[in-house]
Amino acid sequence: EAGVAQSPRYKIIEKRQSVAFWCNPISGHATLYWYQQILGQGPKLLIQFQNNGVVDDSQLPKDRFSAERLKGVDSTLKIQPAKLEDSAVYLCASTPAGRWGNTEAFFGQGTRLTVV
């Protein structure tokens, strides 16, 4: 089966610019996650969707970050305006519905964002 697809792979922008990332989860996976991985740290959850509804966005900096999952399939994560500290790898992951506890998450290759 096809894995989690993310684009772009790399992005360099200047601070105060905007940027958007795209994720297409594994077909049939109801739960979608966006994680931020800063160099030297483990991935940190930004937002979690169940179908097209938000389950957890408590760690999403809502003054500059936004995300949507229209139609419950693919998702976009946007940063506007970007700050230097947003430089990180943004990982998208998905899991099937109904087995949230014991099912591993499947990750995309990530988008490496550099803000200069």
Next chain:
Amino acid sequence: AQSVAQPEDQVNVAEGNPLTVKCTYSVSGNPYLFWYVQYPNRGLQFLLKYITGDNLVKGSYGFEAEFNKSQTSFHLKKPSALVSDSALYFCAVRVGQAGTALIFGKGTTLSVSS
């Protein structure tokens, strides 16, 4: 609050020697525990998981992990390391089935020398 600790930033072993990458967790409730590996410029790849039952879990590429409830640990092990095992390893935990996301440790870099 749930948390995962990986006390070592880096582990160095010689090829052919056994390796251990340490992980401890702090949760309220019964944990589901996972190990992931990340190669340069790649996403996270699932290695193995502990759900319930046998405390010794076997996973991909010859890796295994031992769940120890009394010590709240889930150390990753391999009897004989390969140079190709060199990568960044993450331990993660999930508690409950209410759609909670994985919580990750900060990662341990494994370096296997030939």
